[in-house]
Amino acid sequence: MSLAHVYAGIASLCKLIFQTLTTTVVSVVVLLATIAIYRLVFHPLASIPGPRFAAISSIWHAYHARNGRMAHLGRTLHRQYGPIVRVGPNEVWFDTKQAFQAIYSTGSGFEKSDFYLATALSKPQLNWQMDPHFPDALDxxxxxxxxxxxxxxxxxxxxxxxxxxxxxxxxxxxxxxxxxxxxxxxxxxxxxxxxxxxxxxxxxxxxxxxxxxxxxxxxxxxxGSGPHAYHSWRRKSVFGLFPAMAKLEFWHKTAGRLFSTAWGVNFKTPKNFxxxxxxxxxxxxxxxxxxxxxxxxxxxxxxxxxxxxxxxxxxxxxxxxxxxxxxxxxxxxxxxxxxxxxxxxxxxxxxxxxxxxxxxxxxxxxxxxxxxxxxxxxxxxxxxxxxxxxxxxxxxxxxxxxxxxxxxxxxxISMSLPRKVPRGGLHLHDVFFPPGTTVGCNPVALHRNVEVFGSDSSEFRMDRWIDADPETARNMERFSLSWGGGSRTCPGxxxxxxxxxxxxxxxxxxxxxxxxxxxxxxxxxxxxxxxxxxxxxxxxxxxx
Incomplete structure (x- = not known):
């Protein structure tokens, strides 16, 4: 075989590789663009206001969680977008009394969302669908x-x-x-x-x-055990927004380590820990x-x-x-x-x-x-x-x-206490939320609701509890997530x-x-x- 034929073969191979890579990249871009367009325009939550990038990907939410800005979002998102805010492709925050009653009331049928996979203490069994089945271990x-x-x-x-x-x-x-x-x-x-x-x-x-x-x-x-424990919540907060990664970590710890490194949420052991x-x-x-x-x-x-x-x-x-x-x-x-x-x-x-x-x-x-x-x-x-x-x-x-x-x-708690909409869906504020939608109230936001806590709800004022009439005081106690919501209030x-x-x-x-x-x-x-x-x-x- 002559040298010219070798060069021609190499050129053909390089051309094939380039075409394959180009086709793959174009396909990925088209797929991502299709997903983005669907989530922005055709998704059942497309009409819900919120940051546009949040509607496309959970990366927006996780970015703010990684940077410790969850309380900031609780103070500002509803002020900017109103009582219902889309914070992820399939997640919505509320700051209203009606939402609190619908989501957290005892017997509502709203179970905890997959976010809590990141907080699990027990390692589950995984089937071929990566569906976790946790042991009965009081978690x-x-x-x-x-x-x-x-x-x-x-x-x-x-x-x-x-x-x-x-x-x-x-x-x-x-x-x-x-x-x-x-x-x-x-x-x-x-x-x-x-x-x-x-x-x-x-x-x-x-x-x-x-x-x-x-x-x-x-x-x-x-x-250093206090800061060490607190920084571990930074990692859990990011992982909770990507339940698939939490499941992969259950399958093999290496997957979790790689994901943690990519997001920069590994935490160093404090000095003298x-x-x-x-x-x-x-x-x-x-x-x-x-x-x-x-x-x-x-x-x-x-x-x-x-x-x-x-x-x-x-x-x-x-x-x-x-x-x-x-x-x-x-x-x-x-x-x-x-x-x-x-x-x-x-x-x-x-x-x-x-x-x-x-x-x-x-x-x-x-x-x-x-x-x-x-x-x-x-x-x-x-x-x-x-x-x-x-x-x-x-x-x-x-x-x-x-x-x-x-x-x-x-x-x-400064993130939403997320729950999953049960079968039959949720009709709330003239909007239908399909089954499986993640919904919840951020305590930082809900506790600033002016209907419950008054026009000065963003200010620290002890007298609001002293001066309140019995009915107002009961409402302030009732619409609170200080100890969790509904039947899932803190047992301690x-x-x-x-x-x-x-x-x-x-x-x-x-x-x-x-x-x-x-x-x-x-x-x-x-x-x-x-x-x-x-x-x-x-x-x-x-x-x-």
Missing amino acids: LLSERDVQRYRLQRRLIGPVYQTSNLMQYEAAIDSVLERSIAKLKDLKGAEVELNEWMHIIAVECLSAMVLSWSPGMLKNGTDW RPFFPVCYQAFSLTHRDDLMLFQEVGKKISRRVKAATRPIPPKDDRKDLIADLIQLHKSKPSFTDTYLRRMAMTNFGAGHETMASTLTSIIAMVGSREDVRDKVTNEVLEAATPTEYSTATRLPLLQALVKETKRLYPV RHLAELVVFKVVPALVKEFEIEASIPPEDDIPSYFLSMLTGVKARFIERLPA
């Missing part, structure tokens, strides 16, 4: 089977009622005594408010759940080994640094804690299985430490940064005979108003309220609090939302 946040969820809630309900939780008030008092002493030792030095509220939240939970301390107060640090979850497992295993051998010896693998940070775990005695209650529940009701017990033991921390720290941070930030709030609440607390007793604190009207108004304007609400209504008056009673909050748009917010970057000073209150 309260991501559980989408309504019947299973209702059974789980009924089982644990009595344990988490206020009447039962009140027996742990003394455990919180002990934590507060040590917390106040530690803060006084700081002599008014500036601290990261979020870290200290996280320390106090974790210590309170540890005392109530395990009669134990992880050593955060003793060492005056949470070892020390996880407290493994220590909690160890504490449960050692403290209750005579009751039930449920945990493997996880503690053997805990680093020396973590072990050094923990208080010695005492042998089992006759003290009471939440784990003892859950073990007793397991013994008396076999339907509360070993798996349920293991999962619930850690859910107290996994579902509680971030949300409780977020709530405490926001409340103390309002006290420390607003002179009128500080003066009113301080006077009420100092005039009360026993302000740090839960039964007293919950009857202080200004303190109650502070907590409600803070949770209204600074909810712990009473536990969180017990801590909040003891910690806040205790700190106000002992300290003059000063705080500076960064501009709202400088504070990142994902599905979970926290006031980060708040600097605070706890100045010991002088005797009157």
Whole structure:
């Protein structure tokens, strides 16, 4: 074969490759353009206002989630586009009373959307259609089977009622005594408010759940576990908007790592990071080994640094804690299985430490940064005979108003609580939403609804709760997503309220609090939302 024939063959091959690539690229462009045109013009949601790129792809939504702008969208999208906003090819946000009632009312038939796949604690089985089937393992946040969820809630309900939780008030008092002493030792030095509220939240939970301390107060640090947990929500928020990727990660972790890298949502372990979850497992295993051998010896693998940070775990005695209650529940009701017990033991921390720290941070930030709030609440607390007793604190009207108004304007969730439209579709606001459409209300937006909260709904004003007539007050309470929506309200609400209504008056009673909050748009917010970057000073209150 001559050299000319070789060159001709190579040229023909290159031409074929170029034609194939050109055809492929053109085909992909045409396909993408067709999808875009369909979603913009012919899709059932095409008439819903919203950012045009959001209608084409979930990339728009995920971009803002990645950049921590979910609270910003909650404050601005409905102001720009109205009460119904399309935020994805198949997702719509509402900020109306009618939508809240239709979507979140008990018995509405709206199940959690596929967004929650990204929050699942258990690895599911996948069939050839990549349809996940999760084990019955009591995963309260991501559980989408309504019947299973209702059974789980009924089982644990009595344990988490206020009447039962009140027996742990003394455990919180002990934590507060040590917390106040530690803060006084700081002599008014500036601290990261979020870290200290996280320390106090974790210590309170540890005392109530395990009669134990992880050593955060003793060492005056949470070892970066707070920021580490918060940044993990950045990743979950992006993955939740691409359920197919969440399923692929269930199939193989490499897919998840590649997707995380592409989106830049991997998070570095903070300097001096020390996880407290493994220590909690160890504490449960050692403290209750005579009751039930449920945990493997996880503690053997805990680093020396973590072990050094923990208080010695005492042998089992006759003290009471939440784990003892859950073990007793397991013994008396076999339907509360070993798996349920293991999962619930850690859910107290996994579902509680971030949300409780977020709530405490926001409340103390309002006290420390607003002179009128500080003066009113301080006077009420100092005039009360026993302000740090839960039964007293919950009857202080200004303190109650502070907590409600803070949770209204600074909810712990700043993305929509997404639900899936059931069979039969949804008729709402003269629009039909077909089955399978993802719908929901963003708490940041709903809590600014002027019909419910007044024309000044974007302002922080405690008096709206004090001055409201009974009907208005009930409406403000009713149309709130502070604790979740409808039958999926937070199962740990009473536990969180017990801590909040003891910690806040205790700190106000002992300290003059000063705080500076960064501009709202400088504070990142994902599905979970926290006031980060708040600097605070706890100045010991002088005797009157």
